[in-house]
Amino acid sequence: MKVASNLPPVIAIDGPTASGKGTVAMRVAAQLGFHYLDSGALYRLVALASDKEGISVEDPSALGHLATGMQIIFRDGEVLLAGKDVTELIREEKIGTRASQLAVYPEVRDALLVLQRSFREQPGLVADGRDMASRIFTDAVLKVYLTASAQARTERRYKQLIAKGISARMDVLLQDLQERDARDTNRGTAPLQRVEGAYLLDTSDLSVDQAVTQVLNWYAKLHH
Numbered sequence: 001m002k003v004a005s006n007l008p009p010v011i012a013i014d015g016p017t018a019s020g021k022g023t024v025a026m027r028v029a030a031q032l033g034f035h036y037l038d039s040g041a042l043y044r045l046v047a048l049a050s051d052k053e054g055i056s057v058e059d060p061s062a063l064g065h066l067a068t069g070m071q072i073i074f075r076d077g078e079v080l081l082a083g084k085d086v087t088e089l090i091r092e093e094k095i096g097t098r099a100s101q102l103a104v105y106p107e108v109r110d111a112l113l114v115l116q117r118s119f120r121e122q123p124g125l126v127a128d129g130r131d132m133a134s135r136i137f138t139d140a141v142l143k144v145y146l147t148a149s150a151q152a153r154t155e156r157r158y159k160q161l162i163a164k165g166i167s168a169r170m171d172v173l174l175q176d177l178q179e180r181d182a183r184d185t186n187r188g189t190a191p192l193q194r195v196e197g198a199y200l201l202d203t204s205d206l207s208v209d210q211a212v213t214q215v216l217n218w219y220a221k222l223h224h
C-alpha cells in the first residue's frame with residue numbers, strides 16, 4: 001500500500017515509564033513547531049474517570065465505552081476532562097498504575113485509536129507512548145525507542161515526587177516501575193517494544209538537552 005505523502009510527518013517516541021520521553025518529546029515538538037501527543041495521558045484519563053465512576057479495572061467493555069465518550073481538551077500544557085482541570089490528578093502514581101492495568105484491554109486501546117490519530121495535523125506531530133511506532137503511527141518518518149536503566153528512571157521519578165512535596169521511597173518506586181515495565185511489555189495487545197528501524201536512545205547518562213539534540217539531529221538527517 002502506498003502511503004499518501006501529504007499526511008503530516010510524525011515523530012514517534014516510545015519507551016518505558018519514567019524514561020523522560022514526555023519531556024524530550026515535548027521539547028522536540030516545541031523546537032520544530034509541531035503538535036504534541038502525550039498518549040499516556042489518554043490512558044491516565046480513562047483511569048481517572050473510571051475510578052471516579054466506580055468502574056472496575058477488570059471490566060473491559062465498560063472501560064472501552066467510557067473511553068469512547070470522554071470529553072478531553074489539551075490546552076497550553078493543561079488537561080481538561082469534562083471541563084475540569086485534571087492536569088495534576090492524572091500524574092499521580094496510583095493513576096499511572098491503573099492506566100497500565102486497563103491499557104491491556106483491546107476494548108480500551110481501540111476506543112482511543114481514532115482520537116490519537118486525530119492529533120496528526122500540519123506541520124507535524126511528535127507522539128510519545130508505548131505503541132506509537134508499532135500501531136498508531138506505523139508510517140512515522142522517525143521512530144525512537146527512548147529508555148534508561150531502571151535505576152536512573154527510579155531516581156528521576158523519586159526526584160520529581162520529592163520536588164512536588166510528595167514523600168516517596170526508592171525501593172517501593174523501583175518495584176512499582178519494574179511491575180509496570182513487565183505489564184506494558186508482556187501484554188498481548190500492542191506491547192511496548194522497539195520496532196525495526198527505531199533508533200535506540202538510552203538517556204541513563206544524558207541530559208534532557210543532549211537527548212533532544214540527538215532526536216533533532218536524526219530528524220534533520222532525514223532531509224539530506
Ligand code: DC
Nearest residue numbers: 017039040043099100103129130131
Ligand atoms: O506514559 P505514561 O506512563 O503516562 O502511561 C501510563 C500507562 O498508560 C502506561 O503504563 C501504559 C499505558 N500506555 C499505553 O498502554 N500505551 C500508550 N501509547 C501510552 C500509555
